Amino acid sequence: MPGATWRPVVNFHPKGVREHRGVALHVQAGNNSPFGWFNQAASQASSDFWVSKAGVIEQYVNTGTDYAWAQGSGNPYYASVETEGQPSEPLTDAQIKGVAKIYAWGHAEWAWPLVVVDSTTKHGLTYHGVGGAAWGNHPGCPGDLRKAQRADIMAAATKLVSPPAAHRTVSVAHMVAAMKKDAAGPQGHVTYKAEALLVEQALYAEGLLAKSWVDGSLGTKSRTAYSAWQRSKAGGSYRGAAADGLPGIASLSRLGTRHGFLAVA
Numbered sequence: 001m002p003g004a005t006w007r008p009v010v011n012f013h014p015k016g017v018r019e020h021r022g023v024a025l026h027v028q029a030g031n032n033s034p035f036g037w038f039n040q041a042a043s044q045a046s047s048d049f050w051v052s053k054a055g056v057i058e059q060y061v062n063t064g065t066d067y068a069w070a071q072g073s074g075n076p077y078y079a080s081v082e083t084e085g086q087p088s089e090p091l092t093d094a095q096i097k098g099v100a101k102i103y104a105w106g107h108a109e110w111a112w113p114l115v116v117v118d119s120t121t122k123h124g125l126t127y128h129g130v131g132g133a134a135w136g137n138h139p140g141c142p143g144d145l146r147k148a149q150r151a152d153i154m155a156a157a158t159k160l161v162s163p164p165a166a167h168r169t170v171s172v173a174h175m176v177a178a179m180k181k182d183a184a185g186p187q188g189h190v191t192y193k194a195e196a197l198l199v200e201q202a203l204y205a206e207g208l209l210a211k212s213w214v215d216g217s218l219g220t221k222s223r224t225a226y227s228a229w230q231r232s233k234a235g236g237s238y239r240g241a242a243a244d245g246l247p248g249i250a251s252l253s254r255l256g257t258r259h260g261f262l263a264v265a
Contacts, residue, residue, distance in 0.1 A: 012060070020064060020112065022124045025150060028050070035058060049080070049081040081099055090149060096152050114253070116151055127150065183223065187219070
């Protein structure tokens with residue numbers, strides 16, 4: 001990652017990443033760089049990144065391809081960031097900005113959506129403790145103070161990605177509502193035309209929707225095209241009922257990143 005000090009460690013799983021869901025926030029429960037600990041095979045521990053109280057960023061593994069040993073069964077799906085300090089201490093302003101830089105970079109690389117989640121499956125900025133025993137049984141990581149600061153991290157990350165103008169913003173809720181209402185209405189029914197056109201133009205550019213159906217009406221043709229986007233191009237993780245053609249924040253973010261609009265909830 002640009003701006004991070006590259007310090008590769010021995011503790012990682014090569015080519016093990018299965019999906020780019022986002023980042024899990026951790027607390028170091030200590031001070032100073034954990035590089036020495038992560039670079040010992042006996043420790044059986046590592047993370048993608050570490051952010052110091054001064055905002056210094058270190059990167060330890062090839063994020064996006066190899067995974068770190070940070071959060072058990074969550075490792076193949078979420079990148080990880082350790083933050084210097086104790087669970088009882090809030091993140092410093094410099095740390096918030098540092099983690100935001102990491103998240104903004106991941107948004108550009110893999111369309112991590114600009115949302116905070118408390119989940120082991122949803123895409124966004126989650127936290128270590130939410131994974132329970134399957135994620136190493138660390139319920140106090142990163143601590144309540146730092147968990148709450150994820151909103152500040154996301155606000156800073158959103159500013160860093162230089163989002164498009166308001167007319168280049170697409171709401172997931174609007175698109176889901178439009179797909180349902182436009183399909184149920186008469187031919188050409190329009191609910192959120194400006195936003196729908198951005199999505200349809202992107203699907204057309206991907207070769208999934210005929211130009212004649214780029215009309216701002218999200219009918220059955222558009223939904224079928226979006227389902228094809230979910231199955232074939234939106235990270236390759238949608239199968240069966242998951243590829244239902246109704247946009248979610250993860251798939252819409254990936255489409256927006258490729259075609260110049262910002263997906264919001």
